[in-house]
Every structure is written in C-alpha cells, then in structure tokens.
Amino acid sequence: MKKTSSSRRTPLPIWLAVVFLFTACRQHAALSAGLFPDSNVVKGWTKSPEVRTFTPDHLSDYIDGDAEKYLKAGVKSTSTADYKFNEKVEVVVDVYTMSSPDGARSIFESEPAMDAQTPTLGDAARLYSQSLIFRKGPYLVRMIAYQESPQLPPALLDLGHALESKLTR
C-alpha cells in the first residue's frame, strides 16, 4: 500500500524529545567545559581548548575496564581536559560527576592511599609526586601528570584549588 506523506512524517513528540536531548547534551557539555580553569588563570598552567565529555554508555571508550567501577558508583558524566605546566609537563584532568557524594567517596576510598599527602582540598584529597585526587560533594577530580618535576605537587594543588572553586555541591 502506498504510504501517504503524512504517515511518513516523524510525530511531533519525537521531534521535541530529540531537540530536548540535543539541547540538554549541549548544555551539559558547556557546563562541563566551564569546570576547567582557563589558561593562565593559575600561574604556569595552559589548558588545551578541547574538553571531552563521556556519558555512562561511552565511558569505556575513554577508560576501558575502569569504567565498570565508576558505573557501579553511579557516574553521570565524565569530562576531561589536557593541561601543560610550564609548557612542558603534560597533565590530564578528569572530572567525574556522580549521582551522589557517596559515589565519589566510594571511588576515592577504594584506592589505597599508599604514601599520599593529605592536603586540605574539597571533602578529602590525596597528593602524590605526579598526581592529585580529590572529592567534593558528588564530584571526583583526578589530575595525572605524565612527567615528573619537583615543582609539580604544589602546582597540582594550585590547579586543584582553582577547579574546586567551580564545583557546586
């Protein structure tokens, strides 16, 4: 039977849902991008323009098997941006937005503290020679440097404080 043109039309509610989802994703991506301090807001730190955001369905594209842990803890979205410290040390900053503070806490506490320093930052923080992890409310923030530098730990902490100020509980 020949279909009429009206029967091939996508129903209005579906269009509205598509537009809503598209808008919501864009808004979420924009909000996530706003979490990351821009270049030179913190001395010595330069940010790459791109912020990548992963929904739970696509988190394994970014962190492979690690994704399971975050999914179980209720991750809602993950955003990541690259930085350079003193134009030399490459650092990746991940912000995991969980559905509740318990989710952020469970991830944080699942990782052995080893020989971490525990600076005052967010609700809890651990600082190492090449990395910083902290949580604040439903957020878990991880900063990882790919090279070592004696100036790095205090610099990570400076960037951490700048990022923390943008996180709302």
Place this chain on the structure above:
Amino acid sequence: MKHMPEKTRRDFLRDCAIGALAAGAAPLAFARDVNPPSASQAKSKVIIARDAALYGSGNNPEAARVEKLLDHAMQAYSDSTDPVAPWRKLFKPNEVVGLKVNTIAGPGLSTHVALVEAICERLKQAGIRAGNIVVWDRTEGELERAGFTLSNDPNRVRIIGTDAKDVGYDENTLSHGVVKTRLSSLLTRTCDAMINVPILKHHIGAGVTLALKNMYGVNNNPNQLHGGNCCPAIADLNMLPPIRNKFRLVVADAMTACFEGGPMLKPQYAWRYNGVIVATDPVAIDQTAWNIIEKKRAERGLKTLPEVGLTPKYIAVAANPEHRLGTDDPALIALQEV
C-alpha cells in the same frame, strides 16, 4: 592499496575454517612453533630482559637501550647470536606484519614508541618492507595521545587505528563461548601475521592484563566482555581463528608497569620494572605477569589479587582443555631472566 593486498571475504572465511579445524584437531598455541607442553614436551619459554639504567635520568626509556633490551630478549628466546635471525624465522618477507599495541592509558602507561620502533627496525632488516608493517590499535586518537605519529604512507611503516576511514570492523560476526563479536579488519584482512605488543598492568576487572587481555582492543564490543573478572570472555575471545592463527609472538612492554589502579595510569601505583618480556605462549607470559604484579604488591604492602577478589581466572581457563591456548603450569614454563 597495491603493496598490501587486502583479504577477500572468501579468504577470511577460509582462515576461519582452517582455524576451526586446527582448534578441534590439536592443541594450538599462539605461535606455530610452540604447542602447549605436556609432561613429555618442551616447556613454554618466557624470557625477561631487564636493564636497570633503561631510563637514564629522563622520563622516557633511552631508545638505544630499548633496542639492546629487545635484542637481548629475542636472542635469548631463539638461542641466536644474530639479532635479526629470530625475526627471519618468524616472518616471511612477503608478509604483512601487524603490531597490536596498547595505548588506552595515554602516554604514561602505553606501549612505548621506542620499543615499537626497535621491533620495526628488526622486521625491516629481516626483509619485511616498511609499508608492509602496520602498527595499530583501536583508535587513532589513542595512538596519537600515546606518542605515535599516524601514517598511511605506503613507503613507511603504517600507523593506523581501526577507527580510521576505510578500516573499521569486519562485517563477519564470530562467536566462541560467551563471545560474539566483530574483529578489526586490520587483523582479519590487512595483516598476515601479528605481533602482540601489550603493556604489563594491573586491571580492575581481570586482575592482570598483558597478552590475552590485549585482544580486547581488536574487537568492536570490549565493553560487553568485562563481567565476571572478564572470564571466560578473555579466553573465548582468544579462541577466534584470526587471533589464534595470526598472532605469532608476544613482545611485552614491561618498562613501566602498574601493580594497582589499572588499566588506566595512576602514577602512584606505577613502577619502573625496566623490562621487555618475550614469549610465544600467551598463557605462560600472562601467568608470569601475574607473578610479577603479586611480587610488587607484596613489596608495597598490598593484599594479593585473590584476596581482593581479582584472581585473573581467565589465565587458568585459557589453559584448560576447552581452550588449550597455552600453559599456566609453572612447572611447564621455562622462565629465563637475562
């Protein structure tokens, strides 16, 4: 591309049929020259070469030392004094040889470019044309982030991701046990032979990741295969004929490894093992990897993997009579440190 004949669908199905016959007819290990040993057979050889000065005073291993380390390992593996001889024995000059690297964790915990360059150099000296060497992983973005420079120049070593234009996953779906998947066409069609170049890591799902788990980067749905400590999925995936038939060698990057927090880099759990590990039996090398990680965990005061619910069960399953991908029996592994 003319220099690199792509396989047809018929070739692919023929390869699968041969693999299925082989799997049913006899124990078939990773490489052609090594079968999983029984009590009367030779042991599976695993060579660990280490160099305490590998990194010098820098953040990256020194290329010349990496090349020497690779030669040391390969020559010990093949009892050869010639650094090129082992490669001539494993690969024919007319073959397209792939190197499956592991780059998901970024620059700090991915297969090092220096090791890949050293392998490519020896392959070229063994008669493989540069354009017939394909370094690959699942995405080009990950390769670039790990420090590789993409190339599709037919006169140079190709460095390419499965997500590149005109590559993708084979249209044929393959199954074994719990695994139903499509494999990268770089494995099924482009390459005749493969070298597995994984990196030694703890893995939050599987316990340990090295040779067998690196195959999660060759298929289209690894995210569906992480349940139950990735077991039996890892073993089942490695049973698929293109994987069983084409992978001939494991050259594991154990220069920087991690004993906790893997598979992604968390520098507080990484350490410089300063090693390259060579084997043709993927089960024996994974069993060896498990021992190395447990030793480091003990040194750092951490519980064993079984104690934290992360027994790498897939290793024993890969060795069982249903899979026979190699041996996990320490008595049948000839481990040599050089």
